Amino acid sequence: MAFLLPLVVGACVIATTIIIHGLALNGTVMFVRRERMLGRAGKRFWVDLPIVVLVISFALAAHLVENGHMGGFVHALRRISGFRHRLLPLGR
Numbered sequence: 001m002a003f004l005l006p007l008v009v010g011a012c013v014i015a016t017t018i019i020i021h022g023l024a025l026n027g028t029v030m031f032v033r034r035e036r037m038l039g040r041a042g043k044r045f046w047v048d049l050p051i052v053v054l055v056i057s058f059a060l061a062a063h064l065v066e067n068g069h070m071g072g073f074v075h076a077l078r079r080i081s082g083f084r085h086r087l088l089p090l091g092r
Contacts (some may be wrong), residue, residue, distance in 0.1 A: 006077075009073065009077065012073075013069070013070060013073050016069060017066055017069070017070075020062055020065055020066050020069065021062050021066070023062070024058045024059060024061065024062030027058050028055050028058050028059075031051075031054065031055065031058075032051070032055065035051050
């Protein structure tokens with residue numbers, strides 16, 4: 001039963017990571033659809049460049065939110081005394 005709590009916490013982290021990246025993907029798809037509907041996408045390089053930059057920014061924002069989220073979970077698990085020795089290789 002000692003393995004059950006880390007397994008549940010890991011499953012929660014994976015589920016929330018999927019949700020975070022799913023929201024970023026949804027925003028990206030909606031933005032690209034809107035740009036295509038307005039007729040801006042696919043015209044010229046300088047018109048497409050801001051679209052690509054914004055899409056990459058969505059991915060960066062999702063990655064930063066995910067890193068903060070994972071850090072919060074690691075910090076919360078370190079406060080539990082039973083996990084202190086298991087998380088020691090992750091740094092101090």
